[in-house]
Amino acid sequence: MTDHDYGAVAAEIKKIIPNDDYDDGSTGPVLVRLAWHASGTYDKETGTGGSNGATMRYKIESSDSANNGLEYARKFLEPIKAKFPWISYSDLWTLGGVVAIEAMGGPKVPWKPGRVDDVDDQYVPPNGRLPDASQGADHIRSIFYRMGFNDQEIVALSGAHNLGRCHGDRSGFEGPWVPNPIRFTNTYFKLLLHAEWVKGKNSVGNEQFYSDDGELMMLPTDMSLVTDPKFRVWVEKYAADRDLFFKDFSAAFSKLIELGVTRGPEGLALRKYSTVARARL
Ligand code: DDH
Numbered sequence: 001m002t003d004h005d006y007g008a009v010a011a012e013i014k015k016i017i018p019n020d021d022y023d024d025g026s027t028g029p030v031l032v033r034l035a036w037h038a039s040g041t042y043d044k045e046t047g048t049g050g051s052n053g054a055t056m057r058y059k060i061e062s063s064d065s066a067n068n069g070l071e072y073a074r075k076f077l078e079p080i081k082a083k084f085p086w087i088s089y090s091d092l093w094t095l096g097g098v099v100a101i102e103a104m105g106g107p108k109v110p111w112k113p114g115r116v117d118d119v120d121d122q123y124v125p126p127n128g129r130l131p132d133a134s135q136g137a138d139h140i141r142s143i144f145y146r147m148g149f150n151d152q153e154i155v156a157l158s159g160a161h162n163l164g165r166c167h168g169d170r171s172g173f174e175g176p177w178v179p180n181p182i183r184f185t186n187t188y189f190k191l192l193l194h195a196e197w198v199k200g201k202n203s204v205g206n207e208q209f210y211s212d213d214g215e216l217m218m219l220p221t222d223m224s225l226v227t228d229p230k231f232r233v234w235v236e237k238y239a240a241d242r243d244l245f246f247k248d249f250s251a252a253f254s255k256l257i258e259l260g261v262t263r264g265p266e267g268l269a270l271r272k273y274s275t276v277a278r279a280r281l
Pocket residue numbers: 029030032033036068069131132133134140157158160161163164165166167168170171172173219221253
């Protein structure tokens with residue numbers, strides 16, 4: 001494993017991030033979302049889900065409606081897999097997110113190789129483990145506590161909505177959160193606190209929040225970060241202190257992409273689940 005040049009893979013990923021033919025000119029945001037959704041299925045009680053095993057390769061998981069659009073991210077990474085066939089998909093997808101965050105001006109996120117893909121489709125976690133944007137604070141907590149995160153980490157991770165946009169045909173929500181969605185900053189938190197947000201219905205009939213010029217948006221779940229007092233404390237801290245946000249985001253994202261990865265002596269991930277956990281799937 002140590003013979004492999006992961007730096008060379010990272011350098012190739014960096015090259016595919018600027019892309020004039022895609023979205024806002026960058027594949028970065030959708031690569032970050034792939035790393036997050038590949039990892040965010042983790043359940044700490046059963047040890048199931050998580051990035052190890054790259055189970056989104058299987059239709060059961062890729063067809064979860066929460067994963068709509070992530071086929072773009074997987075396709076962007078395919079030429080890199082072809083060039084470095086020794087890298088596992090689970091390492092490639094998590095590395096893609098980390099490289100994209102840094103390339104878009106965000107923090108360096110600690111990343112370790114060693115995830116393995118040798119699982120069949122019986123290891124795919126059940127659909128429905130990712131958050132539903134139409135809900136509120138209780139829902140967010142139940143989803144992220146299941147992964148083992150606390151309120152501070154939930155708010156830090158949500159700062160990823162500085163990046164990218166919603167696509168009506170993928171999620172049923174529309175628009176970007178910030179004016180420059182391909183630059184990683186703490187603008188999302190500043191806007192959550194200081195812009196006027198008005199509830200409206202988008203073109204596919206779902207409720208979301210709009211800025212006064214109608215150019216920017218927030219999801220119902222985003223708004224719950226300012227209406228819930230415990231979440232709001234962290235929104236205020238991250239809006240005021242970019243460096244604190246970068247430090248906490250880096251730690252939380254690094255933890256996210258390690259969920260469910262139990263490493264053996266060589267650093268290689270051990271086979272995914274105990275038989276007990278598997279029986280409970
Ligand atoms: Fe998110 N996210 N996300 N998100 N997310 C969407 C887009 C992006 C929720 C819902 C949506 C995180 C948390 C939450 C990114 C990263 C992260 C979209 C739009 C929806 C809906 C998808 C589309 O239409 O293409 C909800 C709900 C939550 C929550 O409850 C907390 C987290 C934790 C991350 C992370 O990376 C750590 C990114 C990046 C995007 C932009 C994707 C793109 O294609 O652009």
